[in-house]
Amino acid sequence: MSAPPTPSSSPPSRPTVTEREARQVAEAAREQDWRKPSFAKELFLGRFRLDLLHPHPLPADQDVQRGEEFLAKLRDFCETKIDGAVIERDARIPDDVITGLKELGAFGMKIDTKYGGLGLTQVYYNKALALVGSANPAIGALLSAHQSIGVPQPLKMFGTQEQKDTFLPRCARTDISAFLLTEPDVGSDPARLATTAVRDGDGYVLDGVKLWTTNGVVADLLVVMARVPKPEGGKDAAGGMGGITAFVVEAASEGITVENRNAFMGLRGLENGVTRFHRVRVPAANRIGPEGAGLKIALTTLNTGRLSLPAMCVGAGKWCLKIAREWSAVREQWGKPVALHEAVGSKISFIAATTFALEAVLDLSSQMADEDRNDIRIEAALAKLYGSEMACLMADELVQIRGGRGFETAASLEARGERAVPAEQLLRDLRINRIFEGSTEIMHLLIAREAVDAHLSVAGDLIDPDKTLSDKARAGAQAGVFYAKWLPKLVAGPGQLPRSYADFHPSGHPDLSSHLRYAERTARKLARSTFYAMSRWQGRMETKQGFLGRIVDIGAELFAMSAACVRAEHLRVKDDHGREAYQLADAFCRQSRIRVEELFGRLWSNTDDLDRKVVKGVLGGAYEWLEEGVVDPSGTGPWIAEAAPGPSRRENVRRAIG
Numbered sequence: 001m002s003a004p005p006t007p008s009s010s011p012p013s014r015p016t017v018t019e020r021e022a023r024q025v026a027e028a029a030r031e032q033d034w035r036k037p038s039f040a041k042e043l044f045l046g047r048f049r050l051d052l053l054h055p056h057p058l059p060a061d062q063d064v065q066r067g068e069e070f071l072a073k074l075r076d077f078c079e080t081k082i083d084g085a086v087i088e089r090d091a092r093i094p095d096d097v098i099t100g101l102k103e104l105g106a107f108g109m110k111i112d113t114k115y116g117g118l119g120l121t122q123v124y125y126n127k128a129l130a131l132v133g134s135a136n137p138a139i140g141a142l143l144s145a146h147q148s149i150g151v152p153q154p155l156k157m158f159g160t161q162e163q164k165d166t167f168l169p170r171c172a173r174t175d176i177s178a179f180l181l182t183e184p185d186v187g188s189d190p191a192r193l194a195t196t197a198v199r200d201g202d203g204y205v206l207d208g209v210k211l212w213t214t215n216g217v218v219a220d221l222l223v224v225m226a227r228v229p230k231p232e233g234g235k236d237a238a239g240g241m242g243g244i245t246a247f248v249v250e251a252a253s254e255g256i257t258v259e260n261r262n263a264f265m266g267l268r269g270l271e272n273g274v275t276r277f278h279r280v281r282v283p284a285a286n287r288i289g290p291e292g293a294g295l296k297i298a299l300t301t302l303n304t305g306r307l308s309l310p311a312m313c314v315g316a317g318k319w320c321l322k323i324a325r326e327w328s329a330v331r332e333q334w335g336k337p338v339a340l341h342e343a344v345g346s347k348i349s350f351i352a353a354t355t356f357a358l359e360a361v362l363d364l365s366s367q368m369a370d371e372d373r374n375d376i377r378i379e380a381a382l383a384k385l386y387g388s389e390m391a392c393l394m395a396d397e398l399v400q401i402r403g404g405r406g407f408e409t410a411a412s413l414e415a416r417g418e419r420a421v422p423a424e425q426l427l428r429d430l431r432i433n434r435i436f437e438g439s440t441e442i443m444h445l446l447i448a449r450e451a452v453d454a455h456l457s458v459a460g461d462l463i464d465p466d467k468t469l470s471d472k473a474r475a476g477a478q479a480g481v482f483y484a485k486w487l488p489k490l491v492a493g494p495g496q497l498p499r500s501y502a503d504f505h506p507s508g509h510p511d512l513s514s515h516l517r518y519a520e521r522t523a524r525k526l527a528r529s530t531f532y533a534m535s536r537w538q539g540r541m542e543t544k545q546g547f548l549g550r551i552v553d554i555g556a557e558l559f560a561m562s563a564a565c566v567r568a569e570h571l572r573v574k575d576d577h578g579r580e581a582y583q584l585a586d587a588f589c590r591q592s593r594i595r596v597e598e599l600f601g602r603l604w605s606n607t608d609d610l611d612r613k614v615v616k617g618v619l620g621g622a623y624e625w626l627e628e629g630v631v632d633p634s635g636t637g638p639w640i641a642e643a644a645p646g647p648s649r650r651e652n653v654r655r656a657i658g
Contacts, residue, residue, distance in 0.1 A: 030299060030449070031377065039562070040378035044451035044555055046490045046527025048520035050501070052374060053562060056570035057367040059123055067124030070105070074128055077104055078135040085410060087136050088425060091268040098176075098218075098657045101143070106132070108172030110147045110156075115168035117152075122307060122366040129308055130315030137429040138269030140312045142176075145214040148305035149298075149437070150177030151221045151248055158246075158289045158297050167221060167248060176657065178215035178251075180275060181225045181298060183208065184643040188442045190225070190295055193244055194643065195277065197226035204228070204247065204287070206255075206280040209643035217261045217271040218657050222249040224277070225294045243292025247282050252656075255280040257648035266428030276648045302437060303377045304369050309433055310362050310387030316430055317355030317391060320398045323421055324348050328401060338401070347397040353588035354390050356581070357560045360567035361386065378450050379559065385443040386556040388433035395427040441545070448548035451555065452541075455534055458482040463539040483531075490528050495520030504569055509579060510586035512565045518593060519558045526554050529603055546608040550599045557592045557599075564588050 034041065039052040081100050087093055101107060109125045111117025120128070125147070133140025147153065152171045155163050171177055186192050195208025206226055216222070223246060230242030249256070260274040289297055328339035328348060338344045365379045399406035405413060406423040414420035434440050461467045461475035494500040495517040504512035530551055534541055568585035572578030617623055
C-alpha cells in the first residue's frame with residue numbers, strides 16, 4: 001500500500017495557552033442555552049420544582065417488554081458464559097465472550113432498530129450495564145465506552161444520514177468503537193490539544209498521540225478529536241474555520257499504531273492503550289459536524305453518556321448489599337451475628353439506603369432522558385459525581401465488614417476452601433469511576449459553572465475585567481432587575497408550611513414529607529449562600545474551588561433525597577415493596593441531612609486559605625525535610641511521556657476480535 005500524501009503543512013507544536021484562554025475554550029464548547037426545564041438548575045437557584053420529578057415518569061409498555069426480554073437473555077449469558085475470575089486472572093476478556101455479546105446484540109443496545117440495533121431506552125440500557133458490570137466491571141466499561149461515548153452516540157446526535165447508514169450497522173453487530181480525546185499532557189484542558197488534522201485535498205491527515213484510549217486496543221472504529229489549523233483569513237475555500245474537530249477513523253488505517261496496552265490497579269480486563277497517528281489519511285466525509293465543533297460534540301454526548309457510569313455504581317451497590325447481608329448473618333462475634341452489632345449494622349444501613357437512593361437518581365434521570373422533556377445535563381453530571389463517590393464508600397465499607405477476608409483476594413479465599421468473594425477487587429475496580437469521564441474535581445467545577453449560569457447571564461459583565469464601563473453599567477441594571485425579583489423569593493416557601501407535600505406521608509409509613517420540606521428550605525439556603533459568595537468574591541469566585549465543590553455536593557444530596565422520596569412514593573402506589581421503600585428513603589434522607597449540615601458548616605468554616613499557604617510551601621521546598629527517612633521505589637523516566645508527532649518505533653499491539 002502506498003504512503004498517504006504529505007500534508008500541505010507541518011503539524012504545529014502543542015498550543016501554549018493561558019488559564020484565561022483555556023477557560024474561554026471550555027466556555028465556548030458548553031451548551032449555553034436552556035430550552036427545557038431542569039430540576040437541578042432550578043434547585044441551585046433556590047426553586048424546588050418537585051413537579052418536574054413527581055409523579056415519577058414511566059416508560060412505555062413496549063419499551064418495558066423489549067427491555068425485559070433482553071435483560072433475561074443477558075442475565076443467562078452472564079451466568080453461563082462470563083467467568084469474572086478468569087478475566088481477573090488473565091487480565092483480558094476472552095474473545096468468545098466479546099463475540100457472544102456481539103451476537104446477543106449487546107453492542108447495539110442504544111442503536112436504533114433500523115440500523116440493526118436493539119433500540120433500548122436509556123433506562124434499560126443502564127439496567128443492562130448494571131447487570132453485566134456485576135459479572136465483571138471491565139465488560140461494563142467495554143460496552144459503555146463503545147455506546148455512550150464511542151461512535152454510535154456522536155453519530156446519533158450529530159452525524160449525517162450517510163454516516164449513520166455507513167457506521168451504525170457495523171457498531172450494532174460487528175465493530176467495536178473507542179473515543180480518543182486525552183493525550184499524555186492533556187486531560188481536562190483540551191485547549192492544549194496537540195493532535196492535528198491538516199487539510200489535504202478531499203480529506204485530512206492526522207498526526208499525534210492519544211492516551212488512555214478505552215477500547216482502543218481492540219477497536220475497529222475510533223472517534224478522534226484533533227485540531228484543524230485555522231486558515232489564513234479565518235476561513236478556507238471550503239468554508240472550514242479550523243479548531244478542535246471530531247472524526248470517525250478506521251482503526252486499521254495505515255499509520256495508526258497501538259503502542260501500549262495499559263495496566264491499572266483495577267479493571268484488569270480493560271482494553272485501554274496508547275495510540276499514535278502518523279500521517280493517517282481520513283476522508284472529509286468522516287468528519288462529524290463542522291470544523292471546530294469537536295468539543296461541543298464531546299460534551300453534549302457526555303450529557304447523557306455519563307449516566308452509564310452510575311449505572312454500574314448501582315450494580316456495585318446491589319452486590320455490596322447482598323454480600324454484606326449474607327456474610328454478616330453468618331459471621332458471629334460475642335454470641336450474635338455481626339450485623340446485630342451497631343458498629344457493623346450502621347455500615348449495612350448505609351449501604352442499603354445509599355443503593356436505594358442511587359438507583360432512584362439513576363432511574364429518574366434515565367427516564368427523563370428518554371422522554372426528552374427536561375434538560376438533564378446537570379442531573380446526569382450529579383448522578384455521575386454522586387454515584388462514583390458513594391459507590392467507592394460502599395465498597396470500602398464492605399471490605400471493612402468482611403474484615404481480613406475483605407482484604408484477601410477471591411483466588412486466595414477459594415484456594416483455602418472459602419467462598420471466593422472479590423470484595424477487594426470491587427474496591428479497586430470502582431476507584432477509577434472518580435476519575436473516568438471527568439474527575440470528581442472537574443465535575444465539581446463543571447456543575448458549579450452550570451449552577452451559577454443564571455447569575456453570570458445577568459451579572460457576568462460586572463466581574464469581567466475585559467468589559468467596558470458602559471458594558472458594566474448595562475450589566476448592573478440587568479442584575480438589579482433580576483435580583484429585585486429573585487432575592488425576596490428565597491425568604492419563604494412551602495418548606496415552612498407543615499402540611500406541604502402531604503402525599504408523602506401516607507398512613508402507616510415514615511414521614512417523607514418532612515424531608516421534602518427540608519429539601520425545599522435547604523435549596524433556598526443554598527441559593528442564598530451562593531449569592532453571598534458571589535457578592536463577596538466576585539471575579540475571584542472561580543478560584544474558590546473548595547467552596548464551589550461543597551455547594552455542588554449539597555445540591556447532589558438534595559437531588560438524591562428528592563429522587564429517593566419520589567421513587568418510594570412511586571413504589572408505594574404500584575404496591576411494589578412500598579413500605580420497605582419508604583423505610584429506605586427515610587433512612588437515606590436522615591443520613592443525607594447530616595452530611596448536608598456538615599457541608600454547610602464547612603462553607604464558611606474551613607482551612608481553604610491555610611491549605612493554599614501550605615501548598616505554596618510544599619511546592620517551594622519548605623517542607624522537604626519532612627520527606628526524609630524513606631526510600632522512593634519509583635522508577636526512572638519522565639513524569640510525562642514524550643508525545644511528539646512522528647512515526648512509531650514500537651510494535652503495534654492492536655488485536656482484532658473474532
